[in-house]
Amino acid sequence: MQNHNKAALIDFLVTKIVCESENIRSFYLRPVRGECPEYTPGEYLVFELTDSNGKKIKREYSISNGSKQQLRITIKREDPPLQSPDLPAGVMSEYFHQQLQVGDSLIAYGPVGKFKLQSSARPVVLLGGGVGQTPLLAMAHALAEQGTRATTFIHACENGAVHALGAEITALKQSFKLLRSYVCYANPRSCDRLGSDYQSSGFISKEILQSLLVLDDYEFYLCGPGPFMQAMYNHLQQLGVDDGRIFYEFFGPATLLKKAAATVEAVKLPVPTTAADDSQPGTDSASPLITFSRSGFAVPWDPEFENLLEFAEEQDLMPDFSCRAGTCDTCKTKILQGQVSYPDEPMALPEEGYALICCAIPKGSISIDL
Amino acid sequence: MPDRQIFTADLNDAGLFDAGIPQDVFSGMRATRGLVWTPIGAAGDGFWSVGRFADIVAVSRDPETFSSAAGHIQIYSIDDDALQARASMIDMDPPDHSRLRRLVNPGFIPKNIRDYVPIVRDRVSLLLDDIIEQGGADWVTALAKPIPIGIICDMLGVPEEDHDYMIELTDYLVAGTSARPLDPTAYGNTTPLRLLPFNSPAAHGLTEYARALGEKRRADPRDDMVSKLVTAEIDGQRMSDEEYCNFFRLLIFAGNETTRSAMSNLVIQMARFPEQFARLKQQPELIPSAVEEVVRFASPILYFRRTATRDTVLSGTQIKKGEKVVMWYCSGNFDEQQFENPQQFRVDRPKTVHVGYGGGGVHTCLGSGLARLELKVLLEEILKRDMQFTITETPEYVHSNFVNGIEHLHVKLS
Ligand SMILES: Cc1cc2nc3c(=O)[nH]c(=O)nc-3n(C[C@H](O)[C@H](O)[C@H](O)COP(=O)(O)OP(=O)(O)OC[C@H]3O[C@@H](n4cnc5c(N)ncnc54)[C@H](O)[C@@H]3O)c2cc1C
Numbered sequence: 010m011q012n013h014n015k016a017a018l019i020d021f022l023v024t025k026i027v028c029e030s031e032n033i034r035s036f037y038l039r040p041v042r043g044e045c046p047e048y049t050p051g052e053y054l055v056f057e058l059t060d061s062n063g064k065k066i067k068r069e070y071s072i073s074n075g076s077k078q079q080l081r082i083t084i085k086r087e088d089p090p091l092q093s094p095d096l097p098a099g100v101m102s103e104y105f106h107q108q109l110q111v112g113d114s115l116i117a118y119g120p121v122g123k124f125k126l127q128s129s130a131r132p133v134v135l136l137g138g139g140v141g142q143t144p145l146l147a148m149a150h151a152l153a154e155q156g157t158r159a160t161t162f163i164h165a166c167e168n169g170a171v172h173a174l175g176a177e178i179t180a181l182k183q184s185f186k187l188l189r190s191y192v193c194y195a196n197p198r199s200c201d202r203l204g205s206d207y208q209s210s211g212f213i214s215k216e217i218l219q220s221l222l223v224l225d226d227y228e229f230y231l232c233g234p235g236p237f238m239q240a241m242y243n244h245l246q247q248l249g250v251d252d253g254r255i256f257y258e259f260f261g262p263a264t265l266l267k268k269a270a271a272t273v274e275a276v277k278l279p280v281p282t283t284a285a286d287d288s289q290p291g292t293d294s295a296s297p298l299i300t301f302s303r304s305g306f307a308v309p310w311d312p313e314f315e316n317l318l319e320f321a322e323e324q325d326l327m328p329d330f331s332c333r334a335g336t337c338d339t340c341k342t343k344i345l346q347g348q349v350s351y352p353d354e355p356m357a358l359p360e361e362g363y364a365l366i367c368c369a370i371p372k373g374s375i376s377i378d379l
Numbered sequence: 380m381p382d383r384q385i386f387t388a389d390l391n392d393a394g395l396f397d398a399g400i401p402q403d404v405f406s407g408m409r410a411t412r413g414l415v416w417t418p419i420g421a422a423g424d425g426f427w428s429v430g431r432f433a434d435i436v437a438v439s440r441d442p443e444t445f446s447s448a449a450g451h452i453q454i455y456s457i458d459d460d461a462l463q464a465r466a467s468m469i470d471m472d473p474p475d476h477s478r479l480r481r482l483v484n485p486g487f488i489p490k491n492i493r494d495y496v497p498i499v500r501d502r503v504s505l506l507l508d509d510i511i512e513q514g515g516a517d518w519v520t521a522l523a524k525p526i527p528i529g530i531i532c533d534m535l536g537v538p539e540e541d542h543d544y545m546i547e548l549t550d551y552l553v554a555g556t557s558a559r560p561l562d563p564t565a566y567g568n569t570t571p572l573r574l575l576p577f578n579s580p581a582a583h584g585l586t587e588y589a590r591a592l593g594e595k596r597r598a599d600p601r602d603d604m605v606s607k608l609v610t611a612e613i614d615g616q617r618m619s620d621e622e623y624c625n626f627f628r629l630l631i632f633a634g635n636e637t638t639r640s641a642m643s644n645l646v647i648q649m650a651r652f653p654e655q656f657a658r659l660k661q662q663p664e665l666i667p668s669a670v671e672e673v674v675r676f677a678s679p680i681l682y683f684r685r686t687a688t689r690d691t692v693l694s695g696t697q698i699k700k701g702e703k704v705v706m707w708y709c710s711g712n713f714d715e716q717q718f719e720n721p722q723q724f725r726v727d728r729p730k731t732v733h734v735g736y737g738g739g740g741v742h743t744c745l746g747s748g749l750a751r752l753e754l755k756v757l758l759e760e761i762l763k764r765d766m767q768f769t770i771t772e773t774p775e776y777v778h779s780n781f782v783n784g785i786e787h788l789h790v791k792l793s
């Protein structure tokens with residue numbers, strides 16, 4: 010493939026338009042000059058259009074498959090939201106669906122992106138919701154060509170009316186024996202066939218994922234609507250999948266998937282507690298135990314944390330603070346049992362029995378009034 | 380006023396800061412015993428200047444004596460109604476301050492801001508690569524402006540397409556701290572300028588924007604800070620519209636001009652002391668202390684003011700109830716009593732507390748963790764690319780004695 014300056018614009022010719030479902034079409038693009046730029050599966054192209062008000066708008070579309078000769082993008086028509094049908098449809102997707110014809114020319118920038126198939130030997134799970142499957146399709150094709158990594162393609166969408174490119178995955182399974190697929194329809198129509206068109210209805214649950222994933226060292230690639238992604242991410246977290254093996258892309262401004270809950274398994278304690286009773290300050294051999302007496306649980310101290318405030322926050326507690334540097338007294342907290350020390354001395358030490366938790370660490374097991 | 384030491388330089392004149400921090404003016408101030416007085420006009424108005432590190436800390440940590448609510452926190456006086464109209468937590472004292480601070484604290488704890496590392500890295504990488512491709516740029520427009528505003532807008536939930544508008548408004552807001560007259564009708568403003576923060580019509584623009592976004596989020600809440608602010612209750616009561624709009628303005632402004640200035644100053648320091656930064660390639664563990672040193676040298680906020688709530692004595696000087704007390708962070712950060720060789724830029728300076736984020740106490744910068752994170756990632760990405768900067772034109776400073784901002788910084792890569 011051609012060595013290509015990523016910052017340059019490429020002139021494309023539309024060579025084919027394929028209707029993939031009720032609201033999704035694929036567009037095949039051939040460069041006017043030379044070969045297609047090299048791309049890593051997961052990358053996208055950026056298209057620019059001047060709207061009716063003369064404003065320039067830019068939209069990204071993932072490459073859903075490609076060769077030296079042509080690239081394919083696959084676009085969903087963005088209708089106005091159901092509750093406000095008078096709003097205009099999506100500008101760019103409408104242009105692609107309603108106006109663009111075979112033989113027309115288009116300018117795009119790219120391929121670019123950070124969401125890329127990693128080069129490793131790990132088995133792969135491609136987890137896509139709706140049109141979010143597009144970059145995952147390119148990945149599936151690349152994995153098939155490579156032929157060495159077990160691949161699970163999981164797709165969730167409304168039903169058979171909008172399900173795009175299902176046949177392509179079925180066909181790919183013929184040549185790529187390590188590929189499995191699983192389809193989940195949120196609301197199947199009566200003509201959709203359970204077992205052949207789709208495997209389950211409703212949402213993809215943690216149990217479904219667990220049953221599909223027998224090995225334990227998968228790499229996960231997620232792309233789809235925000236709530237879908239957050240749900241999948243939460244499931245994976247609960248299944249103990251390491252963050253470093255989850256890659257994802259949003260079809261919108263960059264956002265982050267949030268960790269659901271505390272990372273350390275908390276020990277529920279009866280309140281009031283006596284957990285710190287039998288420990289000698291400073292002499293604990295194992296991790297000291299931090300008892301949050303008011304919240305009624307205890308967690309072993311993790312020396313990775315700089316101070317007790319950060320540690321409490323990690324457990325989803327939210328003590329008051331201002332300066333986080335021992336100068337304002339806002340974080341002053343009662344120490345019910347045990348002692349603390351200060352790696353960086355605060356401006357003034359609090360009275361006996363209290364600690365400035367923003368700069369204190371435990372000296373042995375402690376119980377604090379949080 | 381008989382026994383006041385009138386200071387030699389007019390600190391109320393923004394022109395004094397047109398080429399950056401006037402170091403000799405402040406070393407003179409620190410060398411003077413007690414506090415010095417700068418008169419404003421003939422009617423007896425004026426302010427005390429606090430220039431030594433220890434005194435700044437003492438004022439910051441004593442909000443009962445040195446109030447943020449009793450008067451304005453900038454040097455010029457404003458009427459009570461104007462003060463009332465703009466009050467956000469930064470112009471309050473405990474306990475009012477504490478209630479509001481509690482609302483926004485969660486967004487800024489380490490656990491929550493570390494999520495921004497990859498986002499900052501992505502955004503910074505994209506812009507740095509553009510600059511490299513062009514061989515240079517106006518660093519302020521190309522990077523120092525868009526990065527901080529992008530992040531704070533992400534946090535608040537301001538959509539991407541409005542980021543440029545936010546930059547425009549905050550620029551125009553800072554313009555109000557200079558002597559230049561502003562168009563009172565800009566952004567459809569109808570409020571008398573004296574009632575607006577920074578006396579700038581942009582404050583009206585920001586308020587209107589905040590209100591519209593707030594209404595959207597109240598109807599359809601998302602996982603962003605505006606949604607939290609408009610739905611949150613303090614002691615069983617929702618914030619008023621005005622309180623929310625003031626909060627929005629504070630967050631947009633505070634997280635923006637300051638970090639921008641630090642990012643510009645980073646490049647100025649890199650051009651001046653390339654050998655210091657070369658060390659970081661071998662010793663990346665020094666990057667956090669380099670970031671502290673950059674902020675100390677930058678002192679993006681030059682001062683904040685307090686107002687004495689009673690007669691008191693500081694550094695041997697009598698201060699009367701109601702008098703203005705100005706803490707010059709840009710002086711405390713170069714105090715010979717606190718820093719060894721303060722004029723020396725050292726990436727390996729042993730950990731020493733500075734007052735770039737304030738002198739401690741309850742108003743300590745809410746966003747310091749975020750600012751540190753942004754600066755650290757930026758520096759890492761610059762080092763990764765081996766970028767060496769040459770400054771091709773004299774940096775153009777913002778005409779202000781309040782922020783140490785830089786309007787334009789033309790750099791070439793060598
Ligand atoms: C990295 C990346 C990759 C992507 N890849 C793909 C891909 O492969 N395939 C794909 O289909 N998409 C993809 N997208 C999404 C794509 O870039 C566009 O965001 C999408 O097509 C919508 O753009 P549009 O111009 O059609 O809609 P817009 O004009 O942006 O409108 C979006 C929606 O808002 C509605 N709307 C219009 N006005 C209003 C209003 N006033 N109030 C409320 N709603 C309103 C519209 O009806 C429409 O439903 C990707 C996005 C990213 C960031």
Ligand code: HEM
Nearest residue numbers: 468469633634637638641679680736737742744745746750
């Ligand atoms: C290098 C960058 C920054 C510098 C130098 C800086 C500096 C300061 C200073 C000096 C204060 C006043 C402290 C006082 O009055 O005692 C302050 C307060 C504040 N800063 Fe920053 N700041 C920076 C970045 C940020 C960011 C990124 C945010 C994010 C929103 C932010 C939000 C705030 C807020 C909300 C306050 C008021 C806190 C209160 O009153 O409790 N700042 N900052």
Ligand code: FES
Nearest residue numbers: 333335338340367
């Ligand atoms: S938060 Fe200020 S002393 Fe701990």
